[in-house]
Amino acid sequence: xxxxxxxxxxxxxxxxxxxxxxxxxxxxxxxxxxxxxxxxxxxxxxxxxxxxxxxxxxxxxxxxxxxxxxxxxxxxxxxxxxxxxxxxxxxxxxxxxxxxxxxxxxxxxxxxxxxxxxxxxxxxxxxxxxxxxxxxxxxxxxxxxxxxxxxxxxxx
Amino acid sequence: xxxxxxxxxxxxxxxxxxxxxxxxxxxxxxxxxxxxxxxxxxxxxxxxxxxxxxxxxxxxxxxxxxxxxxxxxxxxxxxxxxxxxxxxxxxxxxxxxxxxxxxxxxxxxxxxxxxxxxxxxxxxxxxxxxxxxxxxxxxxxxxxxxxxxxxxxxxxxxxxxxxxxxxxxxxxxxxxxxxxxxxxxxxxxxxxxxxxxxxxxxxxxxxxxxxxxxxxxxxxxxxxxxxxxxxxxxxxxxxxxxxxxxxxxxxxxxxxxxxxxxxxxxxxxxxxxxxxxxxxxxxxxxxxxxxxxxxxxxxxxxxxxxxxxxxxxxxxxxxxxxxxxxxxxxxxxxxxxxxxxxxxxxxxxxxxxxxxxxxxxxxxxxxxxxxxxxxxxxxxxxxxxxxxxxxxxxxxxxxxxxxxxxxxxxxxxxxxxxxxxxxxxxxxxxxxxxxxxxxxxxxxxxxxxxxxxxxxxxxxxxxxxxxxxxxxxxxxxxxxxxxxxxxxxxxxxxxxxxxxxxxxxxxxxxxxxxxxxxxxxxxxxxxxxxxxxxxxxxxxxxxxxxxxxxxxxxxxxxxxxxxxxxxxxxxxxxxxxxxxxxxxxxxxxxxxxxxxxxxxxxxxxxxxxxxxxxxxxxxxxxxxxxxxxxxxxxxxxxxxxxxxxxxxxxxxxxxxxxxxxxxxxxxxxxxxxxxxxxxxxxxxxxxxxxxxxxxxxxxxxxxxxxxxxxxxxxxxxxxxxxxxxxxxxxxxxxxxxxxxxxxxxxxxxxxxxxxxxxxxxxxxxxxxxx
Numbered sequence: 048x049x050x051x052x053x054x055x056x057x058x059x060x061x062x063x064x065x066x067x068x069x070x071x072x073x074x075x076x077x078x079x080x081x082x083x084x085x086x087x088x089x090x091x092x093x094x095x096x097x098x099x100x101x102x103x104x105x106x107x108x109x110x111x112x113x114x115x116x117x118x119x120x121x122x123x124x125x126x127x128x129x130x131x132x133x134x135x136x137x138x139x140x141x142x143x144x145x146x147x148x149x150x151x152x153x154x155x156x157x158x159x160x161x162x163x164x165x166x167x168x169x170x171x172x173x174x175x176x177x178x179x180x181x182x183x184x185x186x187x188x189x190x191x192x193x194x195x196x197x198x199x200x201x202x203x
Numbered sequence: 204x205x206x207x208x209x210x211x212x213x214x215x216x217x218x219x220x221x222x223x224x225x226x227x228x229x230x231x232x233x234x235x236x237x238x239x240x241x242x243x244x245x246x247x248x249x250x251x252x253x254x255x256x257x258x259x260x261x262x263x264x265x266x267x268x269x270x271x272x273x274x275x276x277x278x279x280x281x282x283x284x285x286x287x288x289x290x291x292x293x294x295x296x297x298x299x300x301x302x303x304x305x306x307x308x309x310x311x312x313x314x315x316x317x318x319x320x321x322x323x324x325x326x327x328x329x330x331x332x333x334x335x336x337x338x339x340x341x342x343x344x345x346x347x348x349x350x351x352x353x354x355x356x357x358x359x360x361x362x363x364x365x366x367x368x369x370x371x372x373x374x375x376x377x378x379x380x381x382x383x384x385x386x387x388x389x390x391x392x393x394x395x396x397x398x399x400x401x402x403x404x405x406x407x408x409x410x411x412x413x414x415x416x417x418x419x420x421x422x423x424x425x426x427x428x429x430x431x432x433x434x435x436x437x438x439x440x441x442x443x444x445x446x447x448x449x450x451x452x453x454x455x456x457x458x459x460x461x462x463x464x465x466x467x468x469x470x471x472x473x474x475x476x477x478x479x480x481x482x483x484x485x486x487x488x489x490x491x492x493x494x495x496x497x498x499x500x501x502x503x504x505x506x507x508x509x510x511x512x513x514x515x516x517x518x519x520x521x522x523x524x525x526x527x528x529x530x531x532x533x534x535x536x537x538x539x540x541x542x543x544x545x546x547x548x549x550x551x552x553x554x555x556x557x558x559x560x561x562x563x564x565x566x567x568x569x570x571x572x573x574x575x576x577x578x579x580x581x582x583x584x585x586x587x588x589x590x591x592x593x594x595x596x597x598x599x600x601x602x603x604x605x606x607x608x609x610x611x612x613x614x615x616x617x618x619x620x621x622x623x624x625x626x627x628x629x630x631x632x633x634x635x636x637x638x639x640x641x642x643x644x645x646x647x648x649x650x651x652x653x654x655x656x657x658x659x660x661x662x663x664x665x666x667x668x669x670x671x672x673x674x675x676x677x678x679x680x681x682x683x684x685x686x687x688x689x690x691x692x693x694x695x696x697x698x699x700x701x702x703x704x705x706x707x708x709x710x711x712x713x714x715x716x717x718x719x720x721x722x723x724x725x726x727x728x729x730x731x732x733x734x735x736x737x738x739x740x741x742x743x744x745x746x747x748x749x750x751x752x753x754x755x756x757x758x759x760x761x762x763x764x765x766x767x768x769x770x771x772x773x774x775x776x777x778x779x780x781x782x783x784x785x786x787x788x789x790x791x792x793x794x795x796x797x798x799x800x801x802x803x804x805x806x807x808x809x810x811x812x813x814x815x816x817x818x819x820x821x822x823x824x825x826x827x828x829x830x831x832x833x834x835x836x837x838x839x840x841x842x843x844x845x846x847x848x849x850x851x852x853x854x855x856x857x858x859x860x861x862x863x864x865x866x867x868x869x870x871x872x873x874x875x876x877x878x879x880x881x882x883x884x885x886x887x888x889x890x891x892x893x894x895x896x897x898x899x900x901x902x903x904x905x906x907x908x909x910x911x912x913x914x915x916x917x918x919x920x921x922x923x924x925x926x927x928x929x930x931x932x933x934x935x936x937x938x939x940x941x942x943x944x945x946x947x948x949x950x951x952x953x954x955x956x957x958x959x960x961x962x963x964x965x966x967x968x969x970x971x972x973x
Contacts, residue, residue: 071314074234074236075236078236080227080228080230080234081226081227081228082227083231083233083393083394083443084233085393085394085395085443085476085892086476086891086892087475087476088476088891088892088893090476090891090892090893091393091476091892093393120227121225121226121227122226122227122228124226125226126226126228127222127223127226127228130222130225130226133225134222134225134226135222137221137222137225138217138218138221138222138225139217139221141218141221141858141859141861141862142221142225143218143220143221143224143225144684144685144686144862144866145224145392145393145394145441145442145443145444145445145683145684146220146221146224146225146229146441146443146684147231147392147393147394147443147444147684148393149224149225149227150224150225150226150227153225153226153227168905171900172900172901173900173901175899175900176899176900176901177899178900179391179393179892179897179899180393180900181390181391181392181393181444181446181866181869181870181897182444182684182862182866182869183862183865183866183869184865184866184868184869184872184898184903184906185869185899185900185903186865186903186905186906187861187862187865188900189900189905
C-alpha cells in the first residue's frame with residue numbers, strides 16, 4: 048500500500064507492506080535510526096516519535112498509521128551542527144550516558160515542551176515515566192529538560 | 204609511580220559522545236543494516252533440563268526465505284564457550300541445561316522469514332529432573348548438571364580465613380546471626396544483545412558487536428568455532444548499556460557460526476527483549492549466612508559467614524563473582540578474626556554472570572544488615588558504630604591485605620554525619636503524614652577495582668598525531684555508557700594542552716587498537732587512562748624534539764605545547780602541529796604505552812582456591828543515606844531523599860563522576876525495591892519489561908551525590924574507578940530505613956510492598972501521639 052507522510056520536514060511517499068511496523072520502516076527502510084527498539088512492545092519508550100506533535104511509540108504503530116501524518120524524530124529536531132536546545136541541554140547537563148534512550152527521551156520532552164512551556168519538575172518526571180533509562184537515575188535528564196525549557200522560553 | 208596531580212578537580216569537560224547520542228546520530232551495533240543482510244536467530248526449546256534426542260529442522264528448511272538451519276553437528280570447533288571454564292555449548296547437542304539453551308541456528312533472508320521458521324523447528328526432548336536452588340543442587344544424589352565433575356554441582360568452593368574466627372566468636376560478649384536472601388537481577392540494558400558479522404573473501408571473520416570485551420571475544424569465538432583468533436576482527440561501537448551483561452559471549456559465537464555459512468554476506472542477530480531475559484546473563488541469586496561477634500563497646504572482633512551463589516547452568520564468571528563477594532563479605536571494617544566460606548553452585552536456572560557490583564552488591568546486604576542489627580542490639584548510633592570500625596589507610600582488611608592504597612571511608616561517613624539529611628532526621632521522621640511511616644537508614648559500602656592478583660590488569664594505549672595536527676586516541680576499552688572514552692579525550696587534551704575538539708576517539712577495533720582487557724571491574728579509566736598518560740608523555744617529548752629541529756632549538760625545555768602549536772616563548776616563534784603532522788611519517792606520529800595495575804605485595808596465605816583475581820588492592824568507598832516513607836496501607840516504599848558520599852580518589856570530571864554514582868544508585872534502588880527475575884522450575888516468568896519492572900522517573904528520588912576529596916597516588920590524576928560502588932549501597936540502606944520503622948531487619952530482597960506490609964503487620968507499633 049502507498050502512504051504519504053511528512054518525516055522530519057520531508058514529504059515521503061512510500062510503498063509499504065500492510066504489516067510493516069513504523070519503527071522498522073523508519074530504521075530499516077529509511078535509515079532514520081534515532082528511534083531505537085528496546086522492547087518491541089511499548090514498554091521502554093526508546094522508539095518514541097512525535098506524530099502530529101503527540102508522543103507515540105513507533106514499535107506499536109503500523110507504518111500505514113503514519114499516512115497523512117507529520118512525524119518527528121530526534122534527528123528532525125536538529126543535528127550535532129545545529130542542535131535543538133533539548134539536545135544541547137542533554138549534552139551539557141550529563142543527561143546522556145549510554146545514550147540508547149536519549150533520542151526517545153528528547154522526543155518525549157519535546158512533546159511536553161510543545162504543550163507546556165513551564166513544566167514543573169514533577170510534570171517532567173510524569174511525562175518521561177514511559178521512557179526507561181537504565182544508566183542515569185533520571186536526575187540529570189529532568190535537569191536537562193527544565194534547562195531546555197528555560198532556553199526555549201528565551202531565558203537561558 | 205606517583206604523578207603530578209593537579210591541585211583541584213578540573214572544570215567540567217562535556218562528554219565527547221553526549222550531543223551525537225542525544226541527536227540520534229551516534230551509531231550502535233544495533234543500528235547497522237548493511238545491504239544484503241542475512242538474519243540469524245536461535246531456536247531455544249525452553250526446557251530447563253533435558254536430553255536432546257533429535258532436532259527436527261526439515262519443515263523449517265523448506266520454508267521460502269530460509270537459507271540454512273544449523274545444529275550442533277554443524278559447529279566446526281569445540282562448540283564450547285566460557286570465559287574461565289569452557290562449559291557452555293554454542294548449540295547444545297546432547298543436553299539442554301537451562302531454559303535459554305539453544306539447539307538450532309536459523310539463517311534467513313528476512314526477519315519475517317526468520318520468525319516464521321523459528322516456530323517450525325521442534326526438538327525431541329527427554330526431560331531430566333532439574334535442580335533449581337543451590338540447596339537442592341548440593342544434596343547427595345542430586346541430578347548432575349555437568350557430567351564427569353568430581354565436585355558434582357559445585358563450581359567453586361573457597362575459604363578466606365584470618366585469625367581464629369571460631370575461638371574468637373566463642374569469647375565475644377555480643378554475638379548475632381543473620382540469614383539473607385538475594386534475588387536474581389537482570390541488567391536491563393536498553394540495547395539488547397546484538398551484532399553484525401561478515402566472513403570476508405580473505406577468510407577474516409569481521410564482527411561489529413555490542414560487547415564489553417572485544418579482544419577476549421576473538422579467543423572465545425576462535426575456540427568455539429575452530430578459527431584462528433588472528434583471523435577474527437571485532438569492533439565495539441558505543442554500547443547501549445551493558446553493566447556486565449555483555450562481558451563474555453552473547454551473540455558472538457552464534458553470529459560467527461552463521462557468517463561462516465554465508466561467506467561474503469553480512470549476518471545480523473538481535474535478541475528481542477524476551478530472548479534477552481531468557482538467554483542473557485543475570486546477577487547471581489544468593490543466600491548469605493552470618494555470625495558476627497563484637498565487644499560490648501561495638502568493636503568488631505570476629506565474623507563467620509557462608510555465601511552461596513546460584514551460578515545457573517554454566518560457569519561463566521560464577522567463581523569470580525563469588526570470589527569478589529567473599530572478599531567483601533566482612534564489609535569495609537577492621538575485623539581481626541574472619542572465616543568466610545563461599546560456594547558457587549550450578550543449577551538449571553538462567554546463567555548468572557557479571558553485573559555491576561559483581562558479587563559485592565549481594566554481600567553488602569549481608570554485612571550491612573549485621574552492622575545494623577548490632578547497632579540496634581547495642582543501642583548505638585549506626586553511624587558511630589561504622590566509624591568506630593571503618594577501615595583506615597594502612598589497615599589490614601578482612602581478607603588480610605594491607606591497604607597501601609587510598610581509603611576514604613571515614614571521610615564518606617563524616618560527610619553523611621554532618622549533612623542536614625542526617626542531622627535533621629529525627630525531626631523529619633516525626634513529621635510523617637497520616638498513614639505514613641518515615642525511616643532513615645544508612646550503609647557503608649566498598650567495591651574493589653581491577654582484576655586482582657593473578658590476572659594481570661594491563662592496558663595498552665595508542666595515541667596518534669594526525670596529519671591535520673589533531674590527535675586520535677585508539678581506545679581499546681569499550682564504552683558501554685560510563686564515559687571512559689570521554690575521559691580518555693579529556694586526559695589527552697589536558698595533558699597535551701590542547702582544545703577538547705582537537706582529540707578524536709576511535710572505538711575499540713582489534714585490528715587497529717591494542718589489547719587492553721574488558722570494560723569491567725571499575726578499571727576502564729584507571730588502567731587505560733594510566734597507559735594513555737604515559738603515551739602522552741612520550742608524545743610530548745616527540746613533538747617538542749621534532750619541533751626543535753624545525754625551530755632550531757637545542758634545549759627542549761625552552762619549548763612548550765600550546766593549542767595546535769609548539770611554541771618557543773622566548774622568541775615568539777612557533778610551529779603548527781598540523782605542519783608537524785605532515786612533516787612526520789606515520790610511524791613517527793604514533794606513541795604506544797602500557798600500564799599494569801599494581802597488586803598487593805605479600806598476599807595473604809588464604810583464598811587459595813581462587814586461581815585468579817584474589818586479592819584486590821584498590822577499593823572505592825561510600826556512605827549512603829536514605830530517607831524513606833512507607834505507606835501503611837499499601838506497603839509501598841517511597842524514597843524521599845538519597846545521599847551518596849563517595850571516595851573515588853580525585854575527581855577527574857565531576858559530571859561523569861556523579862553520573863556513575865547516580866546511575867549506580869538507581870540500579871541499586873531497583874534491586875532494593877522491585878527487581879526480581881521470577882522463576883518457576885527454571886523458566887522465567889518475568890520476561891518482559893511489564894513483568895520485570897525497572898525503576899521509572901517516578902520511582903526514583905533526586906539522588907544527591909557528593910565526592911569526598913581523596914587521592915589515589917597510583918591513579919591517573921589521582922582517580923579510582925567508581926562505576927560499581929554506587930550499586931552496593933541502596934539495598935542495605937533501604938533495609939536499614941525499613942528496620943528503623945518495623946524494628947526488624949528485612950532478610951529478603953527486594954523490599955516489595957507485600958513484604959513490607961508483612962513486616963509492618965508482624966509487629967504492630969502504636970503510632971506516636973502528635
